[in-house]
Amino acid sequence: MQRQLLALAIGTLMTMPAHTDEQADQAAQALLRVAAEQAKSAIDSGEAGWLSRTDxxxxxQQEHKPSWSIETIQPIYQSEGLTHTWFFQGRIAHSDDDQTVNLGTGYRHLLDDHSWLLGANAWYDTTIDESHYRYGLGVEAIGRYIDVRANWYDAQSGVKTVRVNGNISDTEAALDGWDFGLEAPVPYLPWARVSWKTYEWDRSTGENIQGNTVGVRASLTDNLDVTVGATDDNTDSAQAFLTLSWAFDKPQGREWTATGTGSTRDAFAARDLTKHTLDKVRRHHDVVIEKKRTGGSGITVGRRN
Known part of the structure; x- marks a missing residue:
């Protein structure tokens, strides 16, 4: 039954051009049913592992108010030897602008020599207040040392009028986009990884948003990750950011920590990829919005994400 629900969700997400709001809701409900069944099964069996996959x-971020989120990734099916993994990933986020819900499902294949995990994933992202929504597709190659990821985002909700005051009207629209990123370990510090990502968002007015993000993510303890970095694009000044991530239990993929490992004798330590089949998909979860004000003295264009 779980595989049938998964097939329904993926099939619905893959046929993006023919989607209606009702079909999108069906896909989201199917994914939620899979997640609920898996959570109930884990609790009934006394398995606490799901806590290690929830944070x-x-x-x-500079010039933004703090935001928070809760995120989980849970297995739907894993074969003997972990060659095949189907998973569900969900996230709920709250910021000053809006609330966001992300529902995703994916597949990962572990090569016979355990040198790479190759995967693909599909997503439904929506905001609560204005009901912007989009679909996403991603591919990833997770290696013993480096990770390579690419993501595509397809906005579906169109232009929404959010406010009218006399002859002045405010509209919002979710944007299409893509990103591509690399991640690698810091020499002699296997618990720290440096990342780079380039991205583009397609605006209806003016030039597209093009930029880059760099960061360093460090596993300080069994439960705490800290990421520091900066993002810069052609429409705004560079902004620094800090992310704190607290896992309810030690994640399986946390092989090294700053407090437990320190530095190593060798510059690079190979990861055991059997412990990384349920690492969270890394992508831009927030729906990027183009804001436009017309009337009065002219047209003003802005953005939030």
């Missing part, structure tokens, strides 16, 4: 995040 709370606090994001602090």
């Amino acid at each position: 709370i995040n606090v994001d602090i």
Whole structure:
């Protein structure tokens, strides 16, 4: 039954051009049913592993108010030897602008020599207040040392009028986009990884948003990850950010920590990829919104994400 629900969700998400709001809701409900069944099964069997795959995040970015989220990734099916993994990933986030819900499902294949995990994933992202929504697709290659990821985002909700005051009207629209990123370990510090990502968002007015993000993510303890970095694009000044991530239990993929490992003799330590089949998909979860004000003295264009 779980595989049938998964097939329904993926099939609905993959046929993006023919989607209606009702079909999108069906896909989201199917994914939620899979997650609920898996959570109930884990609790009934006394398995506490699902806690290690659930965390709370606090994001602090320059010129933005702090936001928080709770995120989980849970297995739907894993074969003997972990060659095949189907999973569900969900996230709920709250910021000053809006609340966001992300529902995703994916597949990962572990090569016979355990040198790479190759995967693909599909997503439904929506905001609560204005009901902007989009679909997403991602591919990833997780290696013993480096990770490679690419994501595509397809906005579906169109232009929404959010406020009218006399002859002045405010509209919002979710944006299409893509990103591509690399991640690698810091020499002699296997618990720290440096990342780079380039991205583009398609605006209806003016030039597209193009930029880059760099960061360093460090596993300080069994439960705490800290990420520091900066993002910069052609429409705004560079902004620094800090993300704190607290896992309810030690994640299986946390092989090294700053407090437990320190530095190593060798520059690079190979990861055991059997412990990373349920690492969270890394992507831009927030729906990027183009804001436009017309009337009065002219047209004003802005953005939030």
